[in-house]
Amino acid sequence: MQNDPESPLELLEPPAGGVERMRARLAAPEPVQGGFGIAAAGVAALVVLVALLALVASERHSRDADNAILAAPELDRLLGREAPPVPLTVERDGRPQQTEELPSSDPRVRIYRAL
Numbered sequence: 001m002q003n004d005p006e007s008p009l010e011l012l013e014p015p016a017g018g019v020e021r022m023r024a025r026l027a028a029p030e031p032v033q034g035g036f037g038i039a040a041a042g043v044a045a046l047v048v049l050v051a052l053l054a055l056v057a058s059e060r061h062s063r064d065a066d067n068a069i070l071a072a073p074e075l076d077r078l079l080g081r082e083a084p085p086v087p088l089t090v091e092r093d094g095r096p097q098q099t100e101e102l103p104s105s106d107p108r109v110r111i112y113r114a115l
Contacts, residue, residue, distance in 0.1 A: 088112055 069075075076083040090097040092114065102111040 090114060 070079070073084060075081075085101075088099050088101075088110075090099055090112075098115045099112040100115055102113055104111050
């Protein structure tokens with residue numbers, strides 16, 4: 001029967017000069033591989049970012065146009081909003097006259113006084 005060594009690795013002897021080669025390999029910097037792949041991924045990410053920014057900018061422009069249409073005073077009655085008061089223009093003897101709106105008990109009736 002064999003004597004049992006303390007560790008199974010005690011039986012293995014490294015090849016001649018193997019320890020020095022292994023230390024040299026671990027000390028040397030690893031060669032950079034895939035440099036072209038990293039550059040291609042960076043360019044692809046940049047293209048995607050530019051495309052997303054262009055899409056967001058065009059969407060924001062169309063959204064602003066939609067909001068401008070919805071803010072039109074002509075749509076107040078259709079959207080159930082209260083219409084802003086219409087400015088009254090009065091001419092007296094061919095000249096524009098200033099007016100003042102007076103309070104009214106009926107909201108459908110407007111009373112103006114010429115100043």
